Amino acid sequence: MKKKYIVSSIILIFIILVIVIMFVIYQKNINISVADVELDIENNNESQEVNYGWEWKYDTPENYGINSNDINSLYNRYDFSQVYSTVIIKNDHIINEYYKDGYDKNSIFTLQSCSKSITSALIGIAIDKGYIKDVNVNISEYFPQIENYNNEYLKDITIWHLLTHTSGLNISDDAIWYEWRASDNWVDFALSQPSIAPPGQVFDYSTAGTHLLAAILEKATGKSLYEFGKENLFDLIGMSSVQCETDPQGVGDGGNGFSMTPYDMAKFGRLYLNGGNWEGKQIISKEYIEESIKIQYDRSSGYADYDYQWWIDEYGQNGYTAFWAQGFGGQYIYVVPQLDLIVIFTSNRDNAINYQGRNSVYWQFMDDLVDIFD
Numbered sequence: 001m002k003k004k005y006i007v008s009s010i011i012l013i014f015i016i017l018v019i020v021i022m023f024v025i026y027q028k029n030i031n032i033s034v035a036d037v038e039l040d041i042e043n044n045n046e047s048q049e050v051n052y053g054w055e056w057k058y059d060t061p062e063n064y065g066i067n068s069n070d071i072n073s074l075y076n077r078y079d080f081s082q083v084y085s086t087v088i089i090k091n092d093h094i095i096n097e098y099y100k101d102g103y104d105k106n107s108i109f110t111l112q113s114c115s116k117s118i119t120s121a122l123i124g125i126a127i128d129k130g131y132i133k134d135v136n137v138n139i140s141e142y143f144p145q146i147e148n149y150n151n152e153y154l155k156d157i158t159i160w161h162l163l164t165h166t167s168g169l170n171i172s173d174d175a176i177w178y179e180w181r182a183s184d185n186w187v188d189f190a191l192s193q194p195s196i197a198p199p200g201q202v203f204d205y206s207t208a209g210t211h212l213l214a215a216i217l218e219k220a221t222g223k224s225l226y227e228f229g230k231e232n233l234f235d236l237i238g239m240s241s242v243q244c245e246t247d248p249q250g251v252g253d254g255g256n257g258f259s260m261t262p263y264d265m266a267k268f269g270r271l272y273l274n275g276g277n278w279e280g281k282q283i284i285s286k287e288y289i290e291e292s293i294k295i296q297y298d299r300s301s302g303y304a305d306y307d308y309q310w311w312i313d314e315y316g317q318n319g320y321t322a323f324w325a326q327g328f329g330g331q332y333i334y335v336v337p338q339l340d341l342i343v344i345f346t347s348n349r350d351n352a353i354n355y356q357g358r359n360s361v362y363w364q365f366m367d368d369l370v371d372i373f374d
């Protein structure tokens with residue numbers, strides 16, 4: 001009987017030890033799992049910081065040999081009553097900012113036609129990644145409905161023609177803006193318009209043409225304009241404020257529909273200033289950037305020439321080349337490479353002051369500002 005009791009005790013002790021060991025192992029596994037979860041969270045945070053961690057630095061104009069009063073006097077020289085914000089960046093440092101009462105660096109503004117330059121960048125990225133072969137691809141590859149229209153020139157229009165506003169279609173903003181925006185299908189409305197010239201012969205500024213580029217990008221990538229931009233551009237350089245409207249069919253409004261803060265506008269300008277490179281990572285190929293900011297179509301008239309959805313001309317007495325994105329009512333992203341200068345303007349689009357051409361307050365401001373930095 002005593003022997004049986006001892007055996008039972010040993011078995012019981014053994015069972016208790018097994019239970020204790022299993023509990024310890026289980027507890028350890030729980031701790032490891034929690035640690036793993038915490039590590040994953042930390043890694044995710046680190047990933048976010050890599051994407052969004054870059055921030056603008058600040059400095060004074062005096063550190064670049066510029067008198068602050070000379071810049072500030074420009075604001076008093078011109079009618080800035082409808083200007084909401086101005087940001088001046090020199091050598092990667094914000095050296096001057098102006099905000100109308102009620103606005104600040106976190107305010108989100110409509111870009112209007114500055115959106116065209118964003119869409120051009122996304123087309124370039126799609127080409128870099130192989131979604132689109134090159135700028136010489138015929139748009140008929142993406143719009144089979146072209147066969148239904150009685151227009152002999154449609155089949156000859158390429159992405160290059162849309163990038164340079166030389167499609168020959170009668171879709172300029174002056175010709176069809178209101179009817180186009182009121183239509184149920186912006187893409188089909190644009191494609192159904194007659195041609196006024198063969199592709200490549202006439203410059204005719206067209207938001208509808210840029211919208212066709214947005215539709216092509218969405219067809220080529222299988223993603224919305226905003227989704228593709230977020231994955232391949234916005235998140236990579238910390239443009240976290242970007243918003244984008246769509247047409248009645250849900251196609252991103254690439255010609256007119258982007259909005260963001262002045263700081264994010266400036267980041268986009270910085271990307272182009274640096275040849276598509278952002279802190280060592282090539283976001284857009286240098287080759288596409290170079291093509292984008294050289295004269296693609298010499299208009300031989302008007303106040304500036306045109307690149308891939310960017311304007312280009314000279315500023316200041318010594319003729320410094322600048323390229324810029326321009327939106328209705330006074331939205332601008334100016335880049336002056338030789339001076340390492342970026343200037344942002346946002347303004348009231350609903351009460352637009354004279355904003356276009358050499359007589360605009362923005363052009364005059366830039367002329368004077370370039371001379372200050374020269």
